[in-house]
Amino acid sequence: MFRPPMAENPPAVEIRDLVKDFKTSFRRKPLRAVDGVSIRIMPGEVYGLIGPNGSGKSTTMKALLGLVAPTSGNCAIFGKDSLKVDSRNEVGFLPENPYFYKHLSGAETLRFYGRLCGIGGKILTQRVNELLALVDLEGARDRRIGGYSKGMLQRIGLAQALIQEPRLVILDEPTAGVDPVGSRQIRDLILKLRERGITVFLCSHLLEQVQEVCDHVGIIFRGRMIREGRLEDLISIEDQTDIVLKDATPELLAQIGDLVSKSPGASIVRTGKPRTTLERLFLREIREEEE
Amino acid sequence: MSTPASIPMQGSNASRILTIATHTFTQLVRMKVFYFMGIFAVIAIASNFFDLPQHEGPESVGASVLRSIKSWSLGAMTLFSVVLSIVATALLLPKDVEDRTLYTILAKPVPRIDYLAGKLLGVLLLVFVSLALMDLLMVAVLQIRTTMVVAQQAEMAKAMGWPQDAIDSLRADTLASGPNAALQGAVLAVFLRAVIMASLALLISTFSSSTLFTTIVSFLVYFIGHFQADARDIYLHSGQAGEGLFARLASLLLSLVLPDFQLFNVIDAVIEGQALPLLTMGKLALVSLYYALFFTIASWFVFSDKEF
Numbered sequence: 001m002f003r004p005p006m007a008e009n010p011p012a013v014e015i016r017d018l019v020k021d022f023k024t025s026f027r028r029k030p031l032r033a034v035d036g037v038s039i040r041i042m043p044g045e046v047y048g049l050i051g052p053n054g055s056g057k058s059t060t061m062k063a064l065l066g067l068v069a070p071t072s073g074n075c076a077i078f079g080k081d082s083l084k085v086d087s088r089n090e091v092g093f094l095p096e097n098p099y100f101y102k103h104l105s106g107a108e109t110l111r112f113y114g115r116l117c118g119i120g121g122k123i124l125t126q127r128v129n130e131l132l133a134l135v136d137l138e139g140a141r142d143r144r145i146g147g148y149s150k151g152m153l154q155r156i157g158l159a160q161a162l163i164q165e166p167r168l169v170i171l172d173e174p175t176a177g178v179d180p181v182g183s184r185q186i187r188d189l190i191l192k193l194r195e196r197g198i199t200v201f202l203c204s205h206l207l208e209q210v211q212e213v214c215d216h217v218g219i220i221f222r223g224r225m226i227r228e229g230r231l232e233d234l235i236s237i238e239d240q241t242d243i244v245l246k247d248a249t250p251e252l253l254a255q256i257g258d259l260v261s262k263s264p265g266a267s268i269v270r271t272g273k274p275r276t277t278l279e280r281l282f283l284r285e286i287r288e289e290e291e
Numbered sequence: 292m293s294t295p296a297s298i299p300m301q302g303s304n305a306s307r308i309l310t311i312a313t314h315t316f317t318q319l320v321r322m323k324v325f326y327f328m329g330i331f332a333v334i335a336i337a338s339n340f341f342d343l344p345q346h347e348g349p350e351s352v353g354a355s356v357l358r359s360i361k362s363w364s365l366g367a368m369t370l371f372s373v374v375l376s377i378v379a380t381a382l383l384l385p386k387d388v389e390d391r392t393l394y395t396i397l398a399k400p401v402p403r404i405d406y407l408a409g410k411l412l413g414v415l416l417l418v419f420v421s422l423a424l425m426d427l428l429m430v431a432v433l434q435i436r437t438t439m440v441v442a443q444q445a446e447m448a449k450a451m452g453w454p455q456d457a458i459d460s461l462r463a464d465t466l467a468s469g470p471n472a473a474l475q476g477a478v479l480a481v482f483l484r485a486v487i488m489a490s491l492a493l494l495i496s497t498f499s500s501s502t503l504f505t506t507i508v509s510f511l512v513y514f515i516g517h518f519q520a521d522a523r524d525i526y527l528h529s530g531q532a533g534e535g536l537f538a539r540l541a542s543l544l545l546s547l548v549l550p551d552f553q554l555f556n557v558i559d560a561v562i563e564g565q566a567l568p569l570l571t572m573g574k575l576a577l578v579s580l581y582y583a584l585f586f587t588i589a590s591w592f593v594f595s596d597k598e599f
Binding site: 062065066067068069085086088089091092093094095096097098100104112113115117118120160161164170 | 303318392394397599
């Protein structure tokens with residue numbers, strides 16, 4: 001359900017009943033990529049749109065950026081219609097698998113995008129230095145983009161998205177094809193953006209990553225939004241409670257088991273040792289090896 | 292990182308177009324397109340040796356070689372400028388779409404017309420710089436050769452006992468075949484034709500799905516442009532076909548959409564040593580401006596509704 005927009009504090013993203021049909025071959029029915037999707041993201045939120053490949057995630061983002069025109073419905077960024085150029089003053093975008101101009105260096109790339117946003121002179125130089133430091137590419141600032149690794153490309157892509165200090169950042173599969181270390185760096189950057197109050201709208205099919213950074217999620221399937229809400233609300237199992245103990249003796253565990261069995265209606269669902277994820281294990285091993 | 296939205300935005304359309312144009316120029320330069328300058332240098336120097344042996348009198352000494360230098364140089368300039376303007380324009384737009392760099396540019400506050408105008412200006416800047424360098428080389432070769440020819444003619448005329456006023460007159464005629472304002476006008480005409488071709492290639496690339504298609508269609512229009520005026524003329528003056536209002540309107544419409552490159556035949560006249568009146572040059576500039584604007588605005592119409 002949509003709340004009426006507040007003029008003084010408009011949502012960062014407002015997508016209303018978005019429908020997008022693509023023409024297919026002659027005489028065939030058009031392909032409906034997005035079917036009545038509505039999303040509202042308030043400033044400061046990190047929203048994850050998840051769904052399998054071809055479910056309409058990228059089309060929704062492109063409609064929000066004015067790269068495709070909605071068949072029906074409308075999109076707005078901070079209250080400004082997405083089809084108008086000025087709506088893009090406050091948005092940064094990182095497309096899926098971006099390839100920037102290979103003949104430019106990292107610093108030249110950022111300067112190019114900065115100038116497109118009307119930034120110049122000392123402010124631009126300062127901003128470029130700041131962003132290269134943020135994405136940890138100071139060492140590769142004068143190296144041509146053609147020689148960048150996949151992870152470096154994603155990071156310079158994130159830096160160009162942030163060049164004009166947008167209040168909203170849209171990331172399409174930001175960690176696709178990136179190794180776990182690069183992937184972690186990008187997730188850390190997203191968390192930094194959240195700390196700074198920047199709204200992030202990302203889409204991914206890597207669920208664990210979305211779970212780590214997002215506070216709101218939407219699940220899109222075959223062009224339709226099938227579930228949406230606060231991540232905590234969506235994934236918590238209401239009738240269960242976690243208790244994680246450290247250095248518990250077998251006697252203590254037995255006592256807890258006794259207490260639970262005496263309590264009417266309560267039962268222990270599962271006991272055992274919590275496990276780390278394979279990704280955390282990988283990162284820990286790499287770090288230890290480096291040290 | 293400072294607080295969000297603290298950077299003042301002062302971007303004007305002109306500054307964005309200039310940013311995209313200079314970037315496009317850099318992109319093409321780094322694609323090593325200037326290597327063709329080496330080929331041009333070879334052509335300009337080689338054209339020195341196309342001197343037909345017709346030494347019957349001082350007036351014929353070197354006359355053909357000066358014409359040959361101008362003809363080969365302007366021919367090479369035409370070839371390079373037309374190929375560069377078509378291929379570079381046809382290449383840039385699909386490349387940006389394929390690499391998704393276009394998404395990142397259009398996701399910034401960049402109107403689509405600014406993007407198109409920037410790309411076109413970048414290609415034209417490259418063609419202009421290339422022509423300026425080729426022009427410099429041609430003028431240098433022509434100047435050196437003209438000085439040599441004047442000296443040879445004076446020597447032969449003196450040996451044949453020509454009077455001084457006849458020698459002076461011959462010298463003036465020969466100098467007129469060397470580097471002059473008309474020759475610079477011809478180079479400008481070569482550039483104007485490239486402007487039309489680049490804007491046409493831009494229009495085709497906005498709806499074409501491949502670089503190859505854009506290149507082929509652009510070259511086709513280029514060749515049609517050389518005989519469309521003749522074809523229209525024959526059509527309108529043959530039998531009763533040209534008498535109807537519809538035929539005349541269709542012919543007018545065709546000439547408004549398809550450029551008439553016969554207007555650029557003035558370049559051949561300059562090679563033959565004729566003058567290039569300022570009025571003709573002005574007319575050529577206006578016609579070129581019309582076609583360039585027409586094709587660019589048409590590109591914008593197609594591109595503004597394009598989905599990526």
